[in-house]
Amino acid sequence: MAIHKGRGFACINYPIGMNLGGDPSQALVHSTPDGKFMVSLSSIDLGQGMKSVTRQIAAETLGVPVSDVYVDTADSDTGPHCMGSFASRGTHRVGNAVIRAATEARKALLEAAAEELEVNASDLETDGQGNIQVKGAPGRTITVADTAIAAQFKQGRTLSGRGIFLIPPSDVDPDTGEMTPVSCFAHAALVVDLEVDDETGEVSVTEINSAYEVGRALNPRLVEQQLIGGAWMGVSHALYETTEPYYPDRSHGPEDFNSYLMPGPGEVVNHNIAVLERPAEDAPFGGKGPGEMCANPVLPAVANAVYNAVGVRCDTLPITPEKVLRGILANGGARPQGSR
Amino acid sequence: MTKRPVQFQLNGSPVAVFTDEGQNLLDLLRRGVGDLSPKFGCGQGTCGSCTVLVDGEPRLSCLTLAETVEGQSVETTNGLANGPDLHALQEAFMENFAAQCGYCTPGMLMAAKALLDRTPRPSREQVIEAISGNICRCTGYEPIIDAIMAASGQPVRRAG
Numbered sequence: 021m022a023i024h025k026g027r028g029f030a031c032i033n034y035p036i037g038m039n040l041g042g043d044p045s046q047a048l049v050h051s052t053p054d055g056k057f058m059v060s061l062s063s064i065d066l067g068q069g070m071k072s073v074t075r076q077i078a079a080e081t082l083g084v085p086v087s088d089v090y091v092d093t094a095d096s097d098t099g100p101h102c103m104g105s106f107a108s109r110g111t112h113r114v115g116n117a118v119i120r121a122a123t124e125a126r127k128a129l130l131e132a133a134a135e136e137l138e139v140n141a142s143d144l145e146t147d148g149q150g151n152i153q154v155k156g157a158p159g160r161t162i163t164v165a166d167t168a169i170a171a172q173f174k175q176g177r178t179l180s181g182r183g184i185f186l187i188p189p190s191d192v193d194p195d196t197g198e199m200t201p202v203s204c205f206a207h208a209a210l211v212v213d214l215e216v217d218d219e220t221g222e223v224s225v226t227e228i229n230s231a232y233e234v235g236r237a238l239n240p241r242l243v244e245q246q247l248i249g250g251a252w253m254g255v256s257h258a259l260y261e262t263t264e265p266y267y268p269d270r271s272h273g274p275e276d277f278n279s280y281l282m283p284g285p286g287e288v289v290n291h292n293i294a295v296l297e298r299p300a301e302d303a304p305f306g307g308k309g310p311g312e313m314c315a316n317p318v319l320p321a322v323a324n325a326v327y328n329a330v331g332v333r334c335d336t337l338p339i340t341p342e343k344v345l346r347g348i349l350a351n352g353g354a355r356p357q358g359s360r
Numbered sequence: 361m362t363k364r365p366v367q368f369q370l371n372g373s374p375v376a377v378f379t380d381e382g383q384n385l386l387d388l389l390r391r392g393v394g395d396l397s398p399k400f401g402c403g404q405g406t407c408g409s410c411t412v413l414v415d416g417e418p419r420l421s422c423l424t425l426a427e428t429v430e431g432q433s434v435e436t437t438n439g440l441a442n443g444p445d446l447h448a449l450q451e452a453f454m455e456n457f458a459a460q461c462g463y464c465t466p467g468m469l470m471a472a473k474a475l476l477d478r479t480p481r482p483s484r485e486q487v488i489e490a491i492s493g494n495i496c497r498c499t500g501y502e503p504i505i506d507a508i509m510a511a512s513g514q515p516v517r518r519a520g
Binding site: 066067068069241242244245246248249250251252253276277278282284285286288291 | 404459460461462487488491492497498499500501503504505
């Protein structure tokens with residue numbers, strides 16, 4: 021009876037969003053009377069940070085401080101349409117819509133400021149600190165707040181913008197079947213080290229090393245947060261979680277958190293992450309979005325590492341001690357693949 | 361249904377309310393008092409999101425009969441901040457990105473507060489033990505453990 025070490029590798033090319041049908045999202049941006057900007061979306065922040073990232077994108081595009089931008093995702097009944105928060109599409113699809121809406125609002129902002137300063141709007145620039153100034157003449161300046169007041173109470177002008185991002189629907193070539201199901205891919209490679217106890221069948225993940233290419237990391241700490249949490253969920257799916265352990269037989273299925281297994285704080289795995297940034301051409305400021313692929317490659321890497329450790333190829337998830345032991349029994353003993 | 365008066369301290373202020381027979385503390389806090397910071401997760405004491413402190417001890421408020429806190433001191437996440445000044449644990453949770461969806465966060469904060477009140481400089485193992493009754497689905501726990509270590513003034517072992 022022994023503990024066998026195993027190492028498994030997996031990589032992933034992950035499509036951002038789903039192209040069929042265009043996968044559209046819309047955004048509306050408008051200024052309040054005091055020169056703050058409101059971004060209205062129907063996309064929901066599930067905790068992944070979409071509100072933070074769209075706020076950054078809007079502020080960067082408008083040329084105003086991020087603290088002067090608010091993101092409202094209150095109600096998909098009354099807000100601009102969005103396909104939703106799924107398929108790792110939030111940053112890419114919604115971010116692009118926000119850029120378009122904020123660009124239109126910025127144009128209105130500069131036109132209103134130009135009227136106040138009696139200059140041409142094309143001669144104006146923002147300093148990102150809440151001021152609009154004449155290029156090369158920083159003395160000729162007006163605040164965004166004063167511009168908003170003048171626009172809304174003197175000029176009779178709204179500082180607002182509309183944005184939609186829609187990928188041209190991809191038709192299938194009738195001769196070749198060729199199509200473009202997705203326009204933007206993120207990538208990752210991941211190595212899992214683990215130990216398998218050939219007496220109990222228990223698998224313990226000891227370390228994860230990963231490299232993720234997510235375009236530009238628009239908010240590096242949020243990216244890291246998703247990668248850490250997502251890998252934990254991947255380990256959980258690989259080794260613990262199921263609603264039907266003997267599918268299609270429903271017996272022994274968990275009914276509550278007492279019997280639905282998940283790793284707890286005591287099973288935290290050391291995870292070393294390298295984030296590689298290759299800004300994507302059609303992505304907002306180059307950011308693709310880590311999303312679901314934080315969890316995906318962990319599962320095949322764990323399965324490969326179990327095979328590497330004891331020679332048992334599990335083709336159903338989760339990889340329970342029972343499956344490992346039955347596999348070892350069928351093989352007539354543990355068969356470590358290669359020396360480690 | 362019999363109504364019964366119950367008086368206790370909630371985050372340092374006296375509270376006097378009527379509790380229904382068999383009402384649990386979580387329901388009394390949320391519906392009776394209007395403190396929505398403790399969360400209803402499973403309702404059977406397995407997820408920890410309803411954790412509050414009763415006389416300094418972490419309690420699953422969904423399994424605590426409301427009338428049993430008569431004369432006792434109850435603390436919830438709503439009482440952590442002092443006006444605009446966040447509690448050290450709240451600051452540390454923010455700095456360490458220890459929340460994503462945030463549903464487990466009130467329970468985590470109260471479990472952590474109970475630990476730090478008793479053990480100001482806990483070991484990492486003690487932190488893990490203290491939050492082992494609280495389920496988090498998003499963070500993978502590591503940022504939460506880091507945040508509690510940071511709140512106790514100890515170095516954080518960062519991933520990556």
